[in-house]
Amino acid sequence: TQLLEQSPQFLSIQEGENLTVYCNSSSVFSSLQWYRQEPGEGPVLLVTVVTGGEVKKLKRLTFQFGDARKDSSLHITAAQPGDTGLYLCAGAQGGKLIFGQGTELSVKP
Amino acid sequence: NAGVTQTPKFQVLKTGQSMTLQCAQDMNHEYMSWYRQDPGMGLRLIHYSVGAGITDQGEVPNGYNVSRSTTEDFPLRLLSAAPSQTSVYFCASGQVSYNSPLHFGNGTRLTVT
Numbered sequence: 001t002q003l004l005e006q007s008p009q010f011l012s013i014q015e016g017e018n019l020t021v022y023c024n025s026s027s028v029f030s031s032l033q034w035y036r037q038e039p040g041e042g043p044v045l046l047v048t049v050v051t052g053g054e055v056k057k058l059k060r061l062t063f064q065f066g067d068a069r070k071d072s073s074l075h076i077t078a079a080q081p082g083d084t085g086l087y088l089c090a091g092a093q094g095g096k097l098i099f100g101q102g103t104e105l106s107v108k109p
Numbered sequence: 110n111a112g113v114t115q116t117p118k119f120q121v122l123k124t125g126q127s128m129t130l131q132c133a134q135d136m137n138h139e140y141m142s143w144y145r146q147d148p149g150m151g152l153r154l155i156h157y158s159v160g161a162g163i164t165d166q167g168e169v170p171n172g173y174n175v176s177r178s179t180t181e182d183f184p185l186r187l188l189s190a191a192p193s194q195t196s197v198y199f200c201a202s203g204q205v206s207y208n209s210p211l212h213f214g215n216g217t218r219l220t221v222t
């Protein structure tokens with residue numbers, strides 16, 4: 001059983017489209033992080049959200065932490081081919097960082 | 110900047126063989142951890158450490174041992190490899206803080222035949 005459920009697992013869209021990736025759990029997290037991973041490399045941190053209801057923006061990416069600190073979303077506006085990759089959410093709980101299954105995003109030109 | 114260094118990058122083992130995956134970091138991070146990544150499963154925590162001499166189990170610890178004798182190094186040992194341990198292994202380090210980022214190595218791809 002996955003503690004953090006990400007959806008969708010796969011997403012293939014055209015350049016210019018918008019998309020949202022969800023990260024849900026029944027557990028409360030101290031913080032939630034989003035990472036991006038490219039083939040053959042380790043994940044790289046995009047953002048950390050700490051406060052319930054917090055919204056952070058990173059250029060065309062908008063991250064939101066749920067009010068109850070159990071879920072998060074990542075919204076990408078006007079996706080570009082350079083956004084292609086594996087997006088992973090991770091929740092901090094009891095001194096450990098637990099990851100979701102990941103969302104494989106493909107943006108076609 | 111070396112960051113987190115993992116060796117080897119690739120390894121093929123036969124069932125029953127043992128090996129050690131090496132991980133070293135030069136950022137003076139107290140927290141280090143090992144994850145395995147399998148298709149559709151994301152990253153699953155194997156073992157982690159919050160400082161030299163301290164280790165603890167993660168989500169999938171069976172079949173793996175770790176030790177932390179120095180701040181810099183956190184090796185992962187497979188005592189008797191099984192095909193189910195075929196995976197990509199990532200080592201990561203960070204500050205001991207719930208909102209600190211993890212810095213990952215580039216992974217070791219292990220195949221057990």
